Amino acid sequence: MKRITALAIALVVHALTLAFVVLGSWTIVVNSEFVFGWLIGGGLIGIGWLLRPRLGRVPADAEVLDRSAAPELYGTAERVADRMGIGRPRKIAVEDLVPATTYERVGPLRTPVLLIGLPLWLALPPRQRVALLALAYARGTAGDDVIVRSALWTLGEWRGALLGSAPLKAREEAQTKITASVGALESPSTGYEVAGMFGRMIGRVLGIPVLLLERGLIRLTRSDDGRRRERTLALARRVVPAEDLAELEAVMAGTSYLAPMQAAVLRGENVPAIRRGALARFEQAGPSVFGSPAATLLGSAESDRIDDELLRHYTRAVRGFGLIT
Numbered sequence: 001m002k003r004i005t006a007l008a009i010a011l012v013v014h015a016l017t018l019a020f021v022v023l024g025s026w027t028i029v030v031n032s033e034f035v036f037g038w039l040i041g042g043g044l045i046g047i048g049w050l051l052r053p054r055l056g057r058v059p060a061d062a063e064v065l066d067r068s069a070a071p072e073l074y075g076t077a078e079r080v081a082d083r084m085g086i087g088r089p090r091k092i093a094v095e096d097l098v099p100a101t102t103y104e105r106v107g108p109l110r111t112p113v114l115l116i117g118l119p120l121w122l123a124l125p126p127r128q129r130v131a132l133l134a135l136a137y138a139r140g141t142a143g144d145d146v147i148v149r150s151a152l153w154t155l156g157e158w159r160g161a162l163l164g165s166a167p168l169k170a171r172e173e174a175q176t177k178i179t180a181s182v183g184a185l186e187s188p189s190t191g192y193e194v195a196g197m198f199g200r201m202i203g204r205v206l207g208i209p210v211l212l213l214e215r216g217l218i219r220l221t222r223s224d225d226g227r228r229r230e231r232t233l234a235l236a237r238r239v240v241p242a243e244d245l246a247e248l249e250a251v252m253a254g255t256s257y258l259a260p261m262q263a264a265v266l267r268g269e270n271v272p273a274i275r276r277g278a279l280a281r282f283e284q285a286g287p288s289v290f291g292s293p294a295a296t297l298l299g300s301a302e303s304d305r306i307d308d309e310l311l312r313h314y315t316r317a318v319r320g321f322g323l324i325t
Contacts, residue, residue: 006220009213010151017154020048051157053150056106062093062115063313072305076298077114080133083239083297086141089114094121094310096317097324099252101132103140110146118310118317119324122271123257123278124248126303131240131248138235148221155214239297255325257281262321271314275307 024044031037058064067074070092078088089103091113099120105112114136124132236245251257260281264274307314 002220006148006217009217009220010148013151013154013213014053014147017048017051017053020044020051024048051154053146054153055108055110055146055150056104058091058093058106058113059095059115061097062095064091064093070306070309072302073116073309076129076302076306077133079297080130080239081137084134084137084235085238086137086235087112092116094118094313094317096313097320099258099324101136103136105140105146118313119258119261119321120252121310122275122307122314122317123261123282124251125279125282126298126300127240127244128248128251128282129303129306130298131236131244134236134239135232135245135248138232141235148217152214152217152221155210155217158210159214258321258324261318262324265318265321271311271318272307274318275314 021044024041024046026041027037027044028041031041065073074092077092081088089112091111093113094116096118098115098117100115100117101121102115103112104115114133120132121129233242233245257278260277261274264277269277
C-alpha cells in the first residue's frame with residue numbers, strides 16, 4: 001500500500017511538470033499575436049523542461065570501457081548477471097575515486113550500465129569481486145523505481161528554488177558599503193530589496209507544501225527499506241553465500257582496505273605490488289579464494305586478466321587515492 005501511495009504521489013508530481021508544458025504551449029497558441037504571450041508561454045515551458053524527470057546518465061567522471069579492451073571483465077559481469085537472472089550490462093564504466101560499484105539503467109531506453117569503482121575493486125580478491133557484482137546487481141534491480149526517484153529529484157529542485165533563495169551576496173556587500181558611507185538613517189531603499197523580500201515570502205508560502213510533500217514521499221520510500229534489503233540479499237545469495245556478502249558489507253562500511261593502498265602509493269609502489277599486498281591481506285584475514293563457490297564465476301587466472309585489462313586505469317586512479325577519505 002505504501003509503495004502504491006508513493007507511486008501515486010510521484011505521478012502527481014510528474015503531472016504537474018507536464019501541466020507547465022501544456023499550459024505554456026496553450027498560452028503561446030492562444031496569444032500568438034502578442035509578444036507577452038510568447039514570453040509567458042516560453043517561461044512556463046522552460047520551467048517544465050527544467051523540472052522534467054531525469055532518467056539518469058553515465059557520470060561525467062566515468063570512463064566507458066570498450067568490450068574489445070576488457071573482454072574478461074565483460075564476460076565476468078555477464079556470467080554473474082546470467083546466474084542471477086537479470087539483464088546483462090550493455091556498458092561497463094570505471095570511476096577512479098568512487099569506491100562503490102553500482103548497476104543502473106540510464107537514458108530513455110533504460111540501458112543497463114555497470115559502474116565499477118576502482119579503489120575497492122583493486123583491493124578485493126576474486127570471490128569478493130563476484131560478491132560485489134552480485135550486490136550491485138541486486139541493489140540496482142531492487143531499487144530501480146525511476147518514477148519515484150525522478151519525482152524526488154523534481155521536488156528537490158522545487159524546494160531549492162522556493163526555499164533556498166536569498167539576496168545576492170554582491171548586492172548585500174554593496175548595500176553595506178553604501179550604508180557605511182551615507183549613514184544608516186539615510187540609507188536608500190531600492191525596489192530590488194522590496195521585490196526580493198516579496199519574492200521570498202511567496203517562495204516560503206508555496207515552498208512549505210512542497211517540502212511536506214517531499215518529506216512524505218521520502219518517508220514512504222524509506223518505510224520499504226527493510227523489505228527492499230531482504231529482496232536485495234535474497235537475489236545476491238543466488239550467486240554468493242551469505243557469509244561472503246556479510247564480509248563484503250563489512251569491508252564497504254569502513255576504509256580499512258584503503259589506507260594500506262594509500263601508504264603503498266606514497267612509498268612509490270606500482271600497481272602490481274599494490275594488488276599483491278591487498279590480496280595478501282585478504283588471505284590472512286579470510287578464507288581461501290579457491291574454496292568459495294564464486295570461483296566458478298571468477299577464478300584467480302581470470303581475475304588477473306581483468307587486472308591486466310584495467311592496468312592503465314589503475315595507474316591513473318592510484319594517483320588520486322590520497323584524495324579519498
